Amino acid sequence: xxxxSTAKLFSRSLRRPAVTGGALLLSLLPLLASCGSGxxxxxxxxxxxxxxxxxxxxxDPSIPPASSGCGEPYPPKIARMxxxxxxxxKDYWQLDTTPLVGPDTPFCQSIGYTDGRGFCSIxxxxxxxxxxxxxxxxxxxxxTPPRPGPTWTLQxxxxxxxxxxxxxxxxxxxxxxxxxxxxxxxYQLKAYKGGxxxxxxxxxVCGSTEVDRNL
Numbered sequence: 001x002x003x004x005s006t007a008k009l010f011s012r013s014l015r016r017p018a019v020t021g022g023a024l025l026l027s028l029l030p031l032l033a034s035c036g037s038g039x040x041x042x043x044x045x046x047x048x049x050x051x052x053x054x055x056x057x058x059x060d061p062s063i064p065p066a067s068s069g070c071g072e073p074y075p076p077k078i079a080r081m082x083x084x085x086x087x088x089x090k091d092y093w094q095l096d097t098t099p100l101v102g103p104d105t106p107f108c109q110s111i112g113y114t115d116g117r118g119f120c121s122i123x124x125x126x127x128x129x130x131x132x133x134x135x136x137x138x139x140x141x142x143x144t145p146p147r148p149g150p151t152w153t154l155q156x157x158x159x160x161x162x163x164x165x166x167x168x169x170x171x172x173x174x175x176x177x178x179x180x181x182x183x184x185x186x187y188q189l190k191a192y193k194g195g196x197x198x199x200x201x202x203x204x205v206c207g208s209t210e211v212d213r214n215l
Contacts, residue, residue, distance in 0.1 A: 069132030073110045075122045076101045078137050081150075081207030083199050085191075092172075092190040093211055097150070097199050099134055099187065131185060138186065139202025149186030155196040167192050
């Protein structure tokens with residue numbers, strides 16, 4: 001082998017490792033890039049859940065509110081109405097009604113009745129909360145303006161039905177604003193004219209009585 005061939009062979013052997021090493025470096029670049037430049041992991045902690053606001057409890061319609069003045073034992077629904085002429089005054093007749101509840105012997109016993117009756121008044125005569133309990137049990141009237149208590153109407157002989165709003169209507173509530181100071185309450189009425197008088201509570205229980213004043 002001459003000197004030129006020996007030098008050429010030696011030059012090729014020196015260049016081969018460089019080429020091989022460069023190719024290896026190029027092949028490793030994607031792997032190195034993936035190892036050193038990753039995206040930070042996002043947080044997986046959920047945001048705090050808002051605390052729900054508790055809803056106000058729905059009042060029990062069978063229990064009088066504290067503001068009514070009617071306490072335990074709570075009265076059941078009114079079952080009977082019995083309007084009747086109580087007094088006959090010169091200018092008007094006084095009608096009166098005692099709302100009755102029942103049949104509910106345990107309730108009647110709980111308020112003081114000892115004769116085993118099933119129907120009774122909402123409270124015994126003289127009970128301090130009798131008026132408040134009778135008023136609450138009646139609900140709201142349907143006349144104008146609506147008010148706590150029963151609704152009184154008069155059907156005159158001509159067949160026309162009137163709310164009891166004063167002398168001109170033929171009848172008047174004792175508790176009407178501006179009424180004079182005779183003793184009375186929402187279950188009592190002044191009847192100035194003759195006709196069919198009806199008293200109803202909000203639950204639809206009614207009672208009627210005929211008044212003949214010859215007027």
